[in-house]
Amino acid sequence: MQTAPPHTRPALPHLPWLLSRAAAPLPLAPVSVMLSALTRKLVQAHPAMLRRLGPHADRHVLIDPTDLPFALLMQPRTAQVRACRRNRLPAHDARIAGPLSAFLAMLHGAEDGDALFFSRDLTIEGDTEAVLALRNAIDDAELDLTETIATAAGPMGPGLRRALARAERISGLALHRMETTGDWP
Amino acid sequence: MDLTVGPNPFFWTAGAVRGFYAALARAPVARVVIGEWVCSKRLPFWQDEIPQAVETLQAAGKAVALSSLALITLKRERKLTADLAATGLAVEINDLTALHHIPEGTPFWVGPMVNVYNEGTLRWLAGRGATRICLPPELPLESVAVLAQAGREAGVSVEVWGHGRLPLAISGRCYHARLHDRAKDNCQFVCAEDPDGREVDTLDGQKFLVVNGVQTLSQSTASMALQIEALRDAGVAALRLSPQTGDFTGICRGYAAVLAGRKSGAELAAELAGQVPGGRLSDGFLSGPAGAHWSGAAAAG
Amino acid sequence: MMELVCPAGTPAALRAAVEAGAHAIYCGFADETNARNFPGLNFSREELAEGVAFAHARGAKVLVAINTFPRAGAEPLWHRALADAETAGADAVILADLGLLAHTAEHHPNLRRHLSVQAAAANPDAINLYAQAFGVRRVVLPRVLSVQEIAAINREIDVETEVFVFGGLCVMAEGRCSLSSYATGRSPNMNGVCSPASHVAYAEEGPELAARLGGFTIHRTPKGAPAPYPTLCKGCFTSAEQTGHIFEDPVSLDATQLIPALARAGVSALKIEGRQRSRAYVAQVVRSFRAAVEAQAAGQPLPESALARLTEGQAATTGAYAKTWR
Numbered sequence: 001m002q003t004a005p006p007h008t009r010p011a012l013p014h015l016p017w018l019l020s021r022a023a024a025p026l027p028l029a030p031v032s033v034m035l036s037a038l039t040r041k042l043v044q045a046h047p048a049m050l051r052r053l054g055p056h057a058d059r060h061v062l063i064d065p066t067d068l069p070f071a072l073l074m075q076p077r078t079a080q081v082r083a084c085r086r087n088r089l090p091a092h093d094a095r096i097a098g099p100l101s102a103f104l105a106m107l108h109g110a111e112d113g114d115a116l117f118f119s120r121d122l123t124i125e126g127d128t129e130a131v132l133a134l135r136n137a138i139d140d141a142e143l144d145l146t147e148t149i150a151t152a153a154g155p156m157g158p159g160l161r162r163a164l165a166r167a168e169r170i171s172g173l174a175l176h177r178m179e180t181t182g183d184w185p
Numbered sequence: 186m187d188l189t190v191g192p193n194p195f196f197w198t199a200g201a202v203r204g205f206y207a208a209l210a211r212a213p214v215a216r217v218v219i220g221e222w223v224c225s226k227r228l229p230f231w232q233d234e235i236p237q238a239v240e241t242l243q244a245a246g247k248a249v250a251l252s253s254l255a256l257i258t259l260k261r262e263r264k265l266t267a268d269l270a271a272t273g274l275a276v277e278i279n280d281l282t283a284l285h286h287i288p289e290g291t292p293f294w295v296g297p298m299v300n301v302y303n304e305g306t307l308r309w310l311a312g313r314g315a316t317r318i319c320l321p322p323e324l325p326l327e328s329v330a331v332l333a334q335a336g337r338e339a340g341v342s343v344e345v346w347g348h349g350r351l352p353l354a355i356s357g358r359c360y361h362a363r364l365h366d367r368a369k370d371n372c373q374f375v376c377a378e379d380p381d382g383r384e385v386d387t388l389d390g391q392k393f394l395v396v397n398g399v400q401t402l403s404q405s406t407a408s409m410a411l412q413i414e415a416l417r418d419a420g421v422a423a424l425r426l427s428p429q430t431g432d433f434t435g436i437c438r439g440y441a442a443v444l445a446g447r448k449s450g451a452e453l454a455a456e457l458a459g460q461v462p463g464g465r466l467s468d469g470f471l472s473g474p475a476g477a478h479w480s481g482a483a484a485a486g
Numbered sequence: 487m488m489e490l491v492c493p494a495g496t497p498a499a500l501r502a503a504v505e506a507g508a509h510a511i512y513c514g515f516a517d518e519t520n521a522r523n524f525p526g527l528n529f530s531r532e533e534l535a536e537g538v539a540f541a542h543a544r545g546a547k548v549l550v551a552i553n554t555f556p557r558a559g560a561e562p563l564w565h566r567a568l569a570d571a572e573t574a575g576a577d578a579v580i581l582a583d584l585g586l587l588a589h590t591a592e593h594h595p596n597l598r599r600h601l602s603v604q605a606a607a608a609n610p611d612a613i614n615l616y617a618q619a620f621g622v623r624r625v626v627l628p629r630v631l632s633v634q635e636i637a638a639i640n641r642e643i644d645v646e647t648e649v650f651v652f653g654g655l656c657v658m659a660e661g662r663c664s665l666s667s668y669a670t671g672r673s674p675n676m677n678g679v680c681s682p683a684s685h686v687a688y689a690e691e692g693p694e695l696a697a698r699l700g701g702f703t704i705h706r707t708p709k710g711a712p713a714p715y716p717t718l719c720k721g722c723f724t725s726a727e728q729t730g731h732i733f734e735d736p737v738s739l740d741a742t743q744l745i746p747a748l749a750r751a752g753v754s755a756l757k758i759e760g761r762q763r764s765r766a767y768v769a770q771v772v773r774s775f776r777a778a779v780e781a782q783a784a785g786q787p788l789p790e791s792a793l794a795r796l797t798e799g800q801a802a803t804t805g806a807y808a809k810t811w812r
Binding site: 255262280282285286300322354357360368383384393396469470473 | 558638806
């Protein structure tokens with residue numbers, strides 16, 4: 001058997017400690033409202049996502065970005081997102097945990113979900129089928145957070161777009177959709 | 186419903202093979218399929234027993250067919266397969282390769298390693314000359330019933346895996362050799378050390394599978410002891426009993442007694458638990474949530 | 487140039503594959519008619535028609551996999567899939583079941599037929615049987631053959647051969663494996679799934695992550711170690727005194743460096759596994775292999791593969807193509 005040496009990709013960026021700490025005292029209610037509104041926009045703009053999810057759209061999935069001070073409980077059908085502290089995690093059907101950068105990379109098609117899982121950047125617990133369905137539906141939707149946020153911001157859009165592009169360069173987080181040509185290594 | 190004894194999946198010595206078929210001649214089974222269906226490398230060690238076994242079994246009134254290999258890749262194996270068709274005996278195909286060598290219209294049997302999942306496939310094989318088909322073991326009862334009906338319409342007897350460790354997979358790679366850190370080409374026939382296969386457990390000690398050379402079987406022994414009524418109602422023509430060590434003719438008698446109404450399925454199942462290698466039974470493919478499930482588990486407490 | 491046949495589990499992946507240089511895309515309908523019947527995956531009828539239009543406009547073909555074995559009493563579902571694939575403009579269908587092949591040859595004679603790897607036709611006699619009986623034009627070879635054996639097969643047949651060069655590796659003869667249904671009740675042949683996610687449970691137990699399939703422990707990995715999906719045949723088990731990957735290590739196939747040998751062996755098309763993978767995977771793998779087949783066609787040295795991190799266990803093997811694998 002021939003075994004190729006494992007090629008390693010540059011490690012995914014973790015949020016700087018200072019930024020994590022800065023986010024810690026954030027009140028959760030406004031975060032929930034903001035993220036729910038964003039998720040609603042994404043779901044409305046991509047109706048095929050719910051069709052792909054089928055019955056899995058009703059599952060409660062806990063998105064747990066381990067470098068943020070809170071986790072997110074999400075239900076695709078209602079587009080409800082609730083930020084919650086880790087010491088008071090609500091009931092959920094499945095949990096995906098990993099650095100914020102891994103979630104954003106997967107969301108934007110910069111990284112393959114399976115590869116992130118093989119490398120343990122992401123871990124899954126609970127209803128694996130619901131997680132797979134969600135991942136596949138999101139992958140097909142070709143989401144773009146920067147565009148969605150910028151569009152929603154109306155006249156502030158162009159400014160936000162520039163700010164997010166700058167944030168992407170500095171943080172290493174994937175904040176816009178990867179194009180099929182050019183963006184990948 | 187009657188009984189068919191399938192080909193032996195394991196590597197036994199010539200002497201063990203001789204004793205097995207001599208005893209089987211006295212067992213209450215209607216037909217026997219004989220031949221190597223797992224690994225062609227084993228055949229030279231016991232093929233000289235086949236003519237005598239065929240003669241003994243036929244003299245005892247049993248129909249006999251020769252099995253093809255289940256996975257045929259080498260030139261030598263293709264030649265072996267072509268030779269089968271030339272013997273004049275019925276051939277049980279376990280790979281479509283064999284069909285290439287059987288003239289269209291010549292009757293043949295179909296073994297459980299050929300994928301007969303639906304009526305269209307059954308009808309196509311019937312059109313080529315199939316007269317008996319042993320269905321793949323993973324089929325649920327609903328499919329078995331539909332196929333048994335289609336078989337009656339097409340003049341094909343439909344058989345179901347009735348007893349024996351389940352043939353779950355076949356590979357180009359030899360797992361027995363791999364367990365002994367050997368390549369398949371230098372296997373030194375280590376599979377002969379395990380005449381019922383070598384057990385493979387999970388890391389938590391659950392009994393799971395057995396390896397038998399290039400074949401992977403279930404650790405549990407499938408038994409349709411508790412399903413015989415359902416299979417009869419479905420129109421199944423025969424149960425296939427797959428060879429194992431121990432008192433195999435006694436096992437055949439047990440199934441025959443249930444078919445004849447002289448024994449209940451539950452009584453047979455209770456006896457079998459002490460007779461099968463590993464001591465575990467399953468019948469989950471037919472009606473349970475998974476193949477490993479045993480419908481008698483609840484009753485047995 | 488050898489044809490590069492690439493996977494698409496979603497319309498987005500199909501577009502990514504076409505743009506990354508795929509010559510042909512294979513995909514399936516979102517039901518049990520195809521062997522990657524995973525949650526959230528595959529194509530509706532409209533999506534297939536749009537995908538075909540997109541591919542054809544850019545000179546790529548679309549092959550539709552209808553490669554499970556129809557359920558007894560439910561054949562019309564598979565027959566409809568065939569008719570709909572033809573209507574959508576599919577360039578070929580990929581089939582495994584004898585009855586379905588016979589049906590296609592009779593009712594859709596102009597629809598090009600490829601033999602799925604699920605049919606496990608592993609020698610010239612079997613391949614010629616499929617070619618003569620059903621007019622099969624291309625055979626996807628099972629992953630149990632060495633390069634020399636593939637060359638020998640090509641000398642004795644008149645149809646094209648397609649072989650897997652990258653992705654998940656079945657160690658068993660495909661289409662003839664019920665390990666998955668033994669543990670879970672759901673199998674590749676009947677349901678189009680292997681080791682289905684619906685039956686997978688992960689649990690952190692002390693310092694380890696245990697992965698179970700249908701209640702059977704498939705492996706335990708220390709925290710932080712690469713975590714393979716609990717595909718049954720790549721699990722870690724115990725036999726007598728030995729513990730390890732008894733069937734196959736959690737590796738996947740990468741035959742990039744064998745492309746010239748496969749070309750000499752007469753292979754027409756190279757197949758990439760992974761309809762369940764993301765568009766990121768598809769784009770990266772397709773681009774890499776397109777460069778490799780172009781280099782091969784031009785007689786230039788092959789580029790070094792940089793795909794290992796996309797593979798299971800993040801390690802690659804040439805599998806059965808090297809005879810020592812057995």
